[in-house]
Amino acid sequence: MEPKLAQDRDGQFCPTRATLALVGQKWVPRIVYELRDGTHRFNDLATTVGGCNSRTLRDRLRALEEVGIVDRNEVATNPPWVEYALTPRGLELAEAIEQLGAWGQRHMTPEMLSGVTE
Amino acid sequence: MEPKLAQDRDGQFCPTRATLALVGQKWVPRIVYELRDGTHRFNDLATTVGGCNSRTLRDRLRALEEVGIVDRNEVATNPPWVEYALTPRGLELAEAIEQLGAWGQRHMTPEMLSGVTE
Numbered sequence: 001m002e003p004k005l006a007q008d009r010d011g012q013f014c015p016t017r018a019t020l021a022l023v024g025q026k027w028v029p030r031i032v033y034e035l036r037d038g039t040h041r042f043n044d045l046a047t048t049v050g051g052c053n054s055r056t057l058r059d060r061l062r063a064l065e066e067v068g069i070v071d072r073n074e075v076a077t078n079p080p081w082v083e084y085a086l087t088p089r090g091l092e093l094a095e096a097i098e099q100l101g102a103w104g105q106r107h108m109t110p111e112m113l114s115g116v117t118e
Numbered sequence: 119m120e121p122k123l124a125q126d127r128d129g130q131f132c133p134t135r136a137t138l139a140l141v142g143q144k145w146v147p148r149i150v151y152e153l154r155d156g157t158h159r160f161n162d163l164a165t166t167v168g169g170c171n172s173r174t175l176r177d178r179l180r181a182l183e184e185v186g187i188v189d190r191n192e193v194a195t196n197p198p199w200v201e202y203a204l205t206p207r208g209l210e211l212a213e214a215i216e217q218l219g220a221w222g223q224r225h226m227t228p229e230m231l232s233g234v235t236e
Contacts, residue, residue, distance in 0.1 A: 004169035005148075006231055018231055019222030020147040020215065029138040030123075051122035067230040089225050096217040097138065103214045104137030107207050112185040113124055113136055 036094040
């Protein structure tokens with residue numbers, strides 16, 4: 001992430017803006033949201049998030065793990081699998097993200113998205 | 119925006135996920151956040167958002183205008199200028215985005231961002 005994204009206009013680190021830069025990455029709010037109800041295996045998460053390719057999903061999950069939002073757990077079965085869950089800090093973030101969802105429930109319609117492009 | 123981003127795993131439109139897709143676009147949460155305290159001229163907003171090039175900022179603002187989050191106002195002075203403000207619906211979204219910022223105030227440090235890449 002470019003340092004500027006996490007700074008205010010005076011060039012000082014700003015935790016609010018840093019968080020908005022983190023959340024304003026494609027898939028990040030969606031991944032945290034889908035994990036809100038508990039542990040998911042990687043493949044299940046890939047299906048649930050839908051449309052995010054596996055490599056991108058893996059990269060995003062790794063970044064979220066590094067900032068202490070997601071816990072990664074390798075389960076040594078045969079075949080082994082990897083599962084992901086939110087940390088306590090991640091659950092707090094999910095609650096804030098659900099407030100965005102509540103806004104969406106009040107205001108968002110399919111028509112509104114027709115003009116929105118990446 | 120790809121329709122899948124706004125759908126749940128059953129392929130149904132989901133206003134929560136549509137909102138997360140909207141907010142999970144680089145610069146979008148930041149732009150809404152910077153507008154929370156009132157009207158900004160385009161150039162001032164460009165400085166405040168910092169690091170977003172003018173074309174991208176203009177595109178994002180247009181998209182936010184189309185979904186009723188931002189009001190665009192051309193002021194017919196000489197030279198004329200363009201200013202932007204949040205709509206009532208946009209102000210509600212800004213409040214939800216401030217909850218993300220509050221999470222950041224509690225948890226985000228500069229060190230956490232070192233591993234985060236776009």
